[in-house]
Amino acid sequence: MEYSKVTPEDLKALASIVGAPNISSEDYDLVTNAIDAFAGEPALPEAVIWPESSLKVLEILKYASKRRIPVYVRGGGTGLTGASVPVHGGIVMNMMKMGRIIEVRPLDMQVDVEAGVIYDQLNKELEPHGLFFPPDPASGKSCTIGGMIANNASGLKAVKYGATRDYVLALRAVFPIGLDLRLGSKVFKYSIGYDLARMLVGSEGTLGVITEATLKLRPLPKNRKTIAAYFDSIEAAIKCIGRIRLSGIEPGAIEFLDRTHLRLVAEWSGLSLPDRECMIILELHSYSKVGLEEEASDAINLLKEGGAVELVAPENEAEAERIWEARRGTYPSMLKACRSPIVGDIIVPLSKLLDAVKKAYQLAEKYQVRVGVMGHLGDGNIHTNWLTDRRNRDEWERALKANAELTRYAIEIGGALSAEHGVGLEKKEFMPEQHKEVLELMRRLKEFFDPNDILNPGIML
Numbered sequence: 308m309e310y311s312k313v314t315p316e317d318l319k320a321l322a323s324i325v326g327a328p329n330i331s332s333e334d335y336d337l338v339t340n341a342i343d344a345f346a347g348e349p350a351l352p353e354a355v356i357w358p359e360s361s362l363k364v365l366e367i368l369k370y371a372s373k374r375r376i377p378v379y380v381r382g383g384g385t386g387l388t389g390a391s392v393p394v395h396g397g398i399v400m401n402m403m404k405m406g407r408i409i410e411v412r413p414l415d416m417q418v419d420v421e422a423g424v425i426y427d428q429l430n431k432e433l434e435p436h437g438l439f440f441p442p443d444p445a446s447g448k449s450c451t452i453g454g455m456i457a458n459n460a461s462g463l464k465a466v467k468y469g470a471t472r473d474y475v476l477a478l479r480a481v482f483p484i485g486l487d488l489r490l491g492s493k494v495f496k497y498s499i500g501y502d503l504a505r506m507l508v509g510s511e512g513t514l515g516v517i518t519e520a521t522l523k524l525r526p527l528p529k530n531r532k533t534i535a536a537y538f539d540s541i542e543a544a545i546k547c548i549g550r551i552r553l554s555g556i557e558p559g560a561i562e563f564l565d566r567t568h569l570r571l572v573a574e575w576s577g578l579s580l581p582d583r584e585c586m587i588i589l590e591l592h593s594y595s596k597v598g599l600e601e602e603a604s605d606a607i608n609l610l611k612e613g614g615a616v617e618l619v620a621p622e623n624e625a626e627a628e629r630i631w632e633a634r635r636g637t638y639p640s641m642l643k644a645c646r647s648p649i650v651g652d653i654i655v656p657l658s659k660l661l662d663a664v665k666k667a668y669q670l671a672e673k674y675q676v677r678v679g680v681m682g683h684l685g686d687g688n689i690h691t692n693w694l695t696d697r698r699n700r701d702e703w704e705r706a707l708k709a710n711a712e713l714t715r716y717a718i719e720i721g722g723a724l725s726a727e728h729g730v731g732l733e734k735k736e737f738m739p740e741q742h743k744e745v746l747e748l749m750r751r752l753k754e755f756f757d758p759n760d761i762l763n764p765g766i767m768l
């Protein structure tokens with residue numbers, strides 16, 4: 308598809324829609340909107356635009372459609388797959404100026420927000436109401452609600468509470484065919500035809516721009532208990548995760564770090580962590596103290612019987628926080644160790660977890676790249692982190708090959724190429740293997756809402 312370049316006349320016309328302070332073609336703005344957190348190639352846009360309302364978004368899309376100028380939607384820019392990188396140039400539509408929490412409705416257990424609201428900021432606002440929006444991506448300090456919906460983001464707490472998809476009740480979205488629509492309904496369940504609101508969940512900005520969302524909320528659990536268990540065998544640890552899931556105990560988080568990550572985090576943070584093969588961290592949540600103590604005791608017994616060689620179950624928050632500090636330190640500690648890690652994000656059925664983890668280590672051997680395995684193993688989501696520096700092109704290529712082979716393996720054994728980070732540029736080559744004939748249907752859906760292919764072209768599909 309041939310696209311038009313952004314001309315001075317276009318800049319003038321767009322400035323008349325959003326106001327001169329909300330559009331820029333200065334190098335600084337182009338460069339800071341040219342890449343996300345994926346260590347791929349940057350691509351410069353020709354202009355950056357910050358809309359302040361749905362109506363402005365509609366006007367911009369109508370203009371860009373008529374002129375055939377690509378528009379790339381950007382939230383916090385924390386994506387790990389290059390899904391907002393303007394590979395065809397054009398305009399980056401940066402949603403950060405639509406950051407209003409419109410209304411918290413505690414009795415309805417719902418909140419209405421604009422798409423540019425930051426995840427952590429929303430939960431801070433909800434805390435006095437005793438409510439929270441649970442998906443909890445590790446990028447919560449910077450990622451936006453719009454980006455989370457577009458990626459169906461999740462994180463530490465998905466094993467108990469689910470992903471962003473499970474909380475989207477209604478959306479306002481603007482489509483390049485010139486529609487500004489309210490989709491879904493502000494009630495907990497509905498049976499009113501096609502679920503077009505959730506069609507946008509995971510759409511990675513390819514169908515429409517999400518401008519507002521109504522999210523379901525949960526009461527904040529009053530009591531928490533963290534348990535860290537160290538193992539000398541990955542097999543034993545993974546079997547233990549299976550037993551915990553089957554026992555009916557429903558931890559708010561079940562996280563896993565292998566020895567590579569334990570060492571990297573210890574080096575980066577100065578925390579003294581046991582040098583064991585791997586670690587499982589559980590966080591139990593409860594609304595009653597008694598229930599929590601009973602669950603903790605059952606979980607500790609299961610971990611001991613399953614082969615845990617060291618157990619830490621802190622009585623106070625500060626000590627528990629140190630354990631979570633280690634978990635949160637995995638990403639920065641990798642950046643320190645290798646500069647540009649490739650973060651894998653496969654998900655497999657629980658029964659295949661051990662096979663997939665073993666496969667990751669085999670591929671590390673085959674391609675001679677270091678890998679660290681960690682993630683939300685409680686729901687089958689494995690982050691295989693290929694520790695590479697993209698300046699070493701040979702190593703970088705080998706890491707990409709290892710990641711590709713593992714991704715294909717995950718699809719083959721009934722899993723998926725991504726659990727939460729999405730497809731973007733990084734993984735779109737695997738979409739035909741993941742979806743087969745359904746991919747064509749996705750393309751047709753895109754054609755319907757975006758016939759000139761101006762919204763996030765080149766991303767995901």
Ligand SMILES: Cc1cc2nc3c(=O)[nH]c(=O)nc-3n(C[C@H](O)[C@H](O)[C@H](O)COP(=O)(O)OP(=O)(O)OC[C@H]3O[C@@H](n4cnc5c(N)ncnc54)[C@H](O)[C@@H]3O)c2cc1C
Nearest residue numbers: 382383384385386390445446451453454457461512517727
């Ligand atoms: C350190 C780190 C940790 C991370 N941990 C997690 C994690 O635990 N779980 C997880 O799921 N992800 C994680 N991520 C990935 C990323 O943070 C999430 O995918 C997040 O949801 C992206 O939000 P964003 O606002 O930064 O979106 P961006 O990166 O700006 O965009 C992501 C995609 O959403 C689209 N988009 C953004 N806003 C809109 C909108 N309003 N309408 C339509 N499309 C839109 C973009 O076009 C793009 O396709 C992590 C990233 C980093 C760097």
